[in-house]
Ligand SMILES: [Zn+2]
């Protein structure tokens with residue numbers, strides 16, 4: 001059985017295909033992700049950087065310096081339609097993120113954790129049975145953080 005994930009941007013100038021399952025798929029409620037998407041949270045899958053194959057469509061990068069780490073986060077987007085394709089990271093050069101909403105079938109991947117729930121917006125519910133982290137998955141020093149697991153969905157605030 002081989003998983004193939006395909007997707008792209010709104011105008012289809014950028015297309016990608018991926019022949020492996022993501023390392024993890026996250027919902028991030030941090031204020032950077034809220035503003036970047038103009039929405040309540042950002043769902044994205046993390047892959048080894050070379051697992052994602054792109055077509056020749058142009059991708060542009062916006063460099064954002066993270067408040068927390070001081071490292072750069074690269075927002076990758078289609079210059080024609082503005083869709084956020086994903087993220088790349090100065091801190092984790094071997095990894096990249098792909099926006100879940102860009103998959104042709106977003107439900108082909110399951111959410112494995114929620115991050116930065118302490119800044120989740122009102123009206124947002126946190127799911128039951130998966131790891132919910134108040135902040136990041138690990139400290140700046142790389143120590144793992146301890147997630148909550150809710151028996152039932154809970155409102156974020
Ligand atoms: Zn586009």
Ligand SMILES: [Zn+2]
Pocket residue numbers: 028029030031032033034042116
């Ligand atoms: Zn975030």
